[in-house]
Amino acid sequence: MSERIERDFHARDPDEQQAFLNQTWCDHCQQVDLGMTDPVEYELKGIVYIEGRCKGCGEPVITELTDEEF
Numbered sequence: 288m289s290e291r292i293e294r295d296f297h298a299r300d301p302d303e304q305q306a307f308l309n310q311t312w313c314d315h316c317q318q319v320d321l322g323m324t325d326p327v328e329y330e331l332k333g334i335v336y337i338e339g340r341c342k343g344c345g346e347p348v349i350t351e352l353t354d355e356e357f
């Protein structure tokens with residue numbers, strides 16, 4: 288089993304938080320930038336994820352951060 292390391296999304300710059308909340312891809316809606324609520328940030332196997340709920344449908348949405356983004 289791999290370790291999920293919790294990170295503090297709210298420690299990020301407010302503008303950055305807003306950008307992550309707005310810039311989403313929802314698999315369920317098949318649409319970009321619907322936005323998310325209830326963000327949780329964590330690291331898994333060296334990759335940082337921000338997971339929340341789609342504002343459009345309420346399904347989970349996950350943003351995967353590449354190296355240059357964090």
Ligand SMILES: [Zn+2]
Pocket residue numbers: 313314315316317321341342343344345346
């Ligand atoms: Zn959606």
